[in-house]
Amino acid sequence: MTSSVLDLAPVVPVVVLEDAADAVPLARALVAGGLPAIEVTLRTAAAPAAIRAIAAEVPDAVVGAGTVISVRNVADTVAAGARFLVSPGWTDRLLDAMKASGVPFLPGVSTTSEVVALLERGVTEMKFFPAEAAGGTAYLKALSAPLPQARFCPTGGISLDSAPSYLALPNVGCVGGSWMVPADAVAAKDWARVERLAREASALRG
Numbered sequence: 001m002t003s004s005v006l007d008l009a010p011v012v013p014v015v016v017l018e019d020a021a022d023a024v025p026l027a028r029a030l031v032a033g034g035l036p037a038i039e040v041t042l043r044t045a046a047a048p049a050a051i052r053a054i055a056a057e058v059p060d061a062v063v064g065a066g067t068v069i070s071v072r073n074v075a076d077t078v079a080a081g082a083r084f085l086v087s088p089g090w091t092d093r094l095l096d097a098m099k100a101s102g103v104p105f106l107p108g109v110s111t112t113s114e115v116v117a118l119l120e121r122g123v124t125e126m127k128f129f130p131a132e133a134a135g136g137t138a139y140l141k142a143l144s145a146p147l148p149q150a151r152f153c154p155t156g157g158i159s160l161d162s163a164p165s166y167l168a169l170p171n172v173g174c175v176g177g178s179w180m181v182p183a184d185a186v187a188a189k190d191w192a193r194v195e196r197l198a199r200e201a202s203a204l205r206g
Contacts, residue, residue: 005084005104006125006151006173008037008062011163011201014155014178015040015050022186023050027058029191030180033198039086039176041066042073048080055081068105071097078103086153086176088129090114095121106153110134112143115150125151127176132157137165144171163204177201 005012013030015038017023023040030038038061040051047065054063064084065077074085074097085098090107095118098105106127109115111134118126128140131154135142140152154166155176166175180197184190 004125004151004173005037005062005064005106006153008174009035009202010167010174010204011035011180012037012039012064012153012155012174012176013181013198013201014066014176015181016043016178016183017046017050017186018044020046020049020053022189023053024057025189025191026181026186026194027054027061027063029194030198031058031060033180033195033200034202035180035198036060037062037064037084037174039064039066039084040082042069042077043067048076051077051082052080055083068094068098070094074098074101086127086155088127090118095123112147115143115147119147119150124149125173126153128152128154130156131166131175132162136162137169140166140169140171144169147171160201160204163201167205 054061062083065082066086068085068087078101085105088108108127108129151173153174158175158177163175166172180201185193
């Protein structure tokens with residue numbers, strides 16, 4: 001794994017799985033399409049088992065846990081095999097737990113003060129969420145001059161069409177999105193479609 005989650009691929013798929021049995025074929029399709037970093041969100045009961053299965057059976061995937069909002073989430077997902085952590089926001093307690101986990105992490109921010117607070121704590125890589133609702137590319141562009149040391153993975157409302165404008169920004173390493181894992185494709189187990197969409201996303205550059 002590279003030193004940064006932000007440098008693995010231009011897009012990190014944000015995956016919501018209702019059935020852990022779908023985790024391995026989905027991950028294989030994403031990896032085959034050129035997207036090795038996969039964020040499995042803790043929005044469903046299947047998520048921990050899904051992370052465990054991908055970690056065990058898809059060695060080329062770099063599986064992470066998303067929607068990490070508690071110290072317990074950190075411990076449980078790292079134990080399951082998560083190789084990075086993503087939170088929609090952060091508190092001092094959650095940040096301390098993520099720092100102590102031993103794996104890379106992206107705490108979520110949506111304001112300048114939150115960015116400055118993380119920089120003060122030695123954290124330079126962050127999730128910008130919810131990206132579109134919080135100001136989009138204009139907001140991130142405005143942050144780049146006064147806070148050039150901060151790098152972001154914007155997530156939230158980003159599409160295939162809007163991703164390149166984010167990736168063109170100097171302070172954006174990658175974007176998070178779910179358009180390459182549409183719910184109907186997952187429900188139909190149409191892994192060929194997922195792979196095709198992943199390949200399209202992996203070709204994106206700013």
